Amino acid sequence: MIRDPEHETMPRPELEKLQLERLKIKVREVYDRVPFYRRAFKEKGVTSDDIQTLADLTKLPFTSKLDFRDNYPYGLMAVPLEQAVRIHSSSGTTGKPVIAPYTQRDVDTWSEMMARTLATAGTTKDDVLQNAYGYGLFTGGLGFHYGAERLGAMVIPTSSGNTKRQILLIQDLGTTVITCTPSYALILHETAREMGIDLRDTRLRLGVLGAEPWSEQMREDIEERLGILAINVYGLTEVIGPGVSVECPHKCGMHIAEDHFLVETIDPETGGQLPYGEEGELVITTLTKEAQPVIRFRTRDIISLNPEPCKCGRTMARMSRITGRSDDMLIVRGVNVFPSQIESVLLDVEGVEPHYLIVVDRQHAFKSDELEIWVEVSEEVFSDEMQKMEGLEKRLRSEMDSVLGIAARIKLVEPRTIERTEGKAKRVVDRSEL
């Protein structure tokens, strides 16, 4: 069901005209109201008058996660703080999280965007939607919640966890749509099986899954085991949260909300804009965000764009699945983890050059993704007393938990265990590679 045919099936020339109009307004806004952007534009010798066509987008500077860190917490806002009615947050590259404020209008715009997202995936107002994305600072919980309510579906706000009860509710309340991460969908299946329940016998028919990368194979597994259509959804906190793009039931790419986001792909090395169809890093400019608009945000996600109209009738360009990252970020249990965060903790606690290895155990039956960090015991931190070594381990674990936002195991290891390599150290391995 197309919720907003006027925008979703707008002919591309008209859509581009709308985007240009909105871009011009946004560029002027950030130039006038956000010192960071004014400085960045001046450095590139560009003003809002220089934006006359969509191609002029390439004149504007990029924004990166580092800019969020350097302007933490409110330095990128385009409105006074009093106008913000909500904050969401996600992992930053070091100890500081990314802060995303929303005005009331942002919340309303986002809710409508999410209603459209769910409708595109096949949700209707008659659905019973169980929202198992985490509620709180994470954009997934409240993002999907407001969208589902706006659509008119009935929301069961379970958030994540308490899996046995979730399964009970799926059965007893007649849940038809589940929104959660793909790995959690598999955990639901495994736990149900343990309980002697076949989720295919429930009224579950649709899953809107995202917040972490997942393969076609995983989709097939999920669809088969839960008896649902599993739809991919994409977004990021820096530009809004979920709602940037979503698949329609044809599952041939995720439709981007191009009336709200101007997207491009670039060569991650040179920054040069790429033509449609070529794989590159997704860059997003917000066209309707009020509290914290973003110009040319480098997502680090590698995708390709397809502007052809879809079988469903939508004209909004589709993006492929994410095929990789142009940085070293990991996603573990739906949470972004940067090796640089880990490094900052080790430097903080150990006070010496950290040699570490991140070992990831990817999700499989009964178990969600697990993160283990091997930390080399240097002479500076080594003690002859067991109590002190255990204390070190404990301190590392608790600092790591608080900076990463998820629990990671710490394993203290001998110097020989972590390979020294010439050039860039391989910091992350999968458990299967060990």
Add this chain to the structure above:
Amino acid sequence: MRIKQVSVFVENESGRLEAILEALQREKINIRALSVSDTAEFGIARMILDNPEEGLQALRQAGFTTRIDWMLSAQIPDVPGGLLNSVAKPMAKAGINIKYFYAFIGQVGENKAMVVFKPDDIEKAEEVLKSLSVGS
């Protein structure tokens, strides 16, 4: 008397202790006392070597994380109650906590045993031993 102890960080995996002993044997270093304390993941091997500085180098070269700390050694009568009366009771009486200790391997003297330990206050502990004329 004060005595140097070499301690080594060891992962709890087979072959690690062997590697330590081999590194020492290669440099012809003799072990006088040895204790390994462990958790599920790792251990700390503590040793009294006949040449602690050379031992430290040998272990470093073999890629181990290692250090030297001062311990106290005490010669005690090799009879029931020897350790209790010569070391444990006096330390407790003086309010000194012993972090760990272990014993020497092999012959020390006629009817004598030798222990090495880490008190939380090494100076005070040394005084206590001296005042009791506990041999070293």
